[in-house]
Amino acid sequence: MTLSDPRPLLAGASAGGYAVGAFNVIQIEHAEAIVAGAERAGLPVVLQVSENTAAFHRGLAGIGAASLAIAAQATVPVVVHLDHAESEDLIDQAVALGFTSVMFDGAKLPYEQNQVRTAAVVARCHSAGVAVEAELGEVGGKDGAHAPGVRTDPTEAAAFVAATGVDSLAVAVGTSHAMADRSAQVDLELVRWLHQSVPVPLVLHGSSGVDDPGLVAAVKVGMAKVNIATRLNQVMTAVVRQVLHADPKVTDPRKYLGPGRDAVAAEVAMLLRLLHG
Structure with missing residues (x-):
């Protein structure tokens, strides 16, 4: 099967009340x-594949x-997506390699600068047939996502999408990246409002910090793409340990990475079914 364009997949999810799972590749075993x-x-x-993973x-x-x-x-x-790229040069590299989707992360920029740079990325990527995700609000560290003023404003989000032409939008609704527990509480009313206000599919980042009922609830009120990374790393690392x-004498990486890979595959299958409803 050929590589897929995320736009029809996410549009179908947004309209159908389910979500597409998106999982981070750290090494080749993750992708497999x-x-x-x-x-x-x-x-x-x-x-x-995130900008941090590319650097690694x-x-x-x-x-x-x-x-x-x-x-x-x-x-x-399968969509192959460049995640959280702040470097426009890296985005251009992804397009040249054949990625079908990229994320330009200008969330830390002032609103006007984020809008201008995102619009420029969209113009370049769309000319190559590549979809673009952006972020508004800041899904930062555990403290940042809950600080005043960082959550996404629906009116501002709608204007941002209209001005930039992005295909999907990552929004800050109470989750945080790299959470080791599942204590994050998604602001479901905000998600519902965003879903009603923003004309493109919504993306939930920091989803490893949300428990399974919370993920289901977030999808039901409008999340169409759910990003998960830390949770898979926890599964793989636990099995490797x-x-x-x-057997402390094991030295062949295949002996521990293989079982870790199998455990991640099982977790992905379960999560995809959960998100699809």
Whole structure:
């Protein structure tokens, strides 16, 4: 199956009251596990490579090409997406590699600057047939997402989408990145208001900090794409620890990364079914 454009997938989710799961690739085993989980569930999925992951791999080319190759062989629709890119040069690299979606993260910029730079990215990417996600409000660290003034204003969000032409919008509604527990409370009334006000699909970042009932509730009131990273890392790391503890003499990475990969695939399949309803 060829790589998929996220726009029809997210439009269908937004209209249908379900969400597409988006999971972060840290290493090749993540990409393999995510696609295996999606195939097990029989549902579309988004493979996300973040700017931080590209830096970890000393460039986007290797991990990006691997993700694209794994996606191209999948039996379900797979989007390959550049996540949280503040560098426009990295966005251009992703487009050249064949990514079908990118996120320009200008959330830390003043509103006007975020709008101008996002519009420029959209113009370039749309000319290449690539979808663009942006962020308004700030889904930062655990403290930042709950601080006054960082949550997304629906009226401002609608104006931002109209001015930039973005295809989807990440919004700040009470979640935080890299949470190790599931104590975040999504502001469901704000999500409902945003869904009514903003004419493009909404994206929930920091979803690892939300428990399963909270994810279901957020999707029901309007979230169309749900990003999950830390939760999968916790699953993989727990299994790796178990294997190494059971046999301290293990040195072959395949002996512990393989079980970790299998555990992530099972978690992805479960989460995709949960989000689809």
